[in-house]
Amino acid sequence: MIEIKNLTKVYKTKKGEVKGVDNVSLTVKEGEIFGIVGYSGAGKSSLLRCINLLERPTSGSITVDGTDLTSLKGEQLRSSRLKIGMIFQHFYLISQKTVYENISFSLKAANYPKDQVKQRVEELLKMVGLSDKRDVYPSQLSGGQKQRVGIARALANNPKVLLCDEATSALDPTTTKSILNLLKKINKELNITIVLITHEMDVVKEICSRMAIMQDGKVIEDGSVYDIFANPQAALTKEFIESVVTLEIPEVILNGCEGPIVKVTFRGKVAGEGVISDTLQQFNLKGNFLHGSIEYIQELPLGIFIMELKGQKQEIEKALQYIENRAAQVEVLRNGL
Structure with missing residues (x-):
């Protein structure tokens, strides 16, 4: 489904060039939930933004559903991006628009048939459990409800891939669990491939089947979540796991x-x-x-x-x-x- 080969992203700064992503190769299987874990500055957000070419890689390739996105430009790239939905940590809803209008905006921007917009928005609101919030504004919503609107908006154009950029980091534990349950439901019912970046191992343990650990722009370990928890190899991986499974003895x-x-x-x-x-x-x-x-x-x-x-x-x-x-x-x- 997603194949990343020898991906490098270099940023030019006043102090010189910085590698945000350093020669990363990963494969995400169709229909799975894949976690990318790392501390701030590890390169995970840069990698995620490269997947849908919000950031164009310096070198390497990204193939999504058989299409090499790095070879596309203009209308071809915009069309391929419709297959990739994205949700963000800080929601990025339009405060002057209602919940209905926030979701329909994505459909209109993609030239969705006008006579089908209303029905599609109603379907999405039901899917994320917000049918009763149709006409309210973002300021009237809780953090979890705002993220549900973000998820509905990301799903509007029937994507095959959903990218989640620290989607639960701004939420309390109870709300986080409800959002993760919603993502699992979407993955199972719609067979949407989900790539989720986080610094919280609890999130990975709860929802992901496979994962990668990033440090200094590189993938230092990857595999099934179960195998990595059972037998972590890298020191950083062990550190992350110990944040979830406490083994320290006085x-x-x-x-x-x-x-x-x-x-x-x-x-x-x-x-x-x-x-x-x-x-x-x-x-x-x-x-x-x-x-x-x-x-x-x-x-x-x-x-x-x-x-x-x-x-x-x-x-x-x-x-x-x-x-x-x-x-x-x-x-x-x-x-x-």
């Missing part, structure tokens, strides 16, 4: 431990099984649980446990091997053997 607790401290990661169905209790019984060990949680990502369980093992060295070594054979990963955080 030093005073660690100092009181005498045996080895291990982190065990269980993937899939095995996360709900009693592997650790079986291990402690089978190898005559005692376990001091320091931390444990089961996260659900794309409805699949991911179990993460940190514990101190107490017992004979030989038994502990056998137990670690036994756990490793049943788990995705065993990491010795501190070797007390």
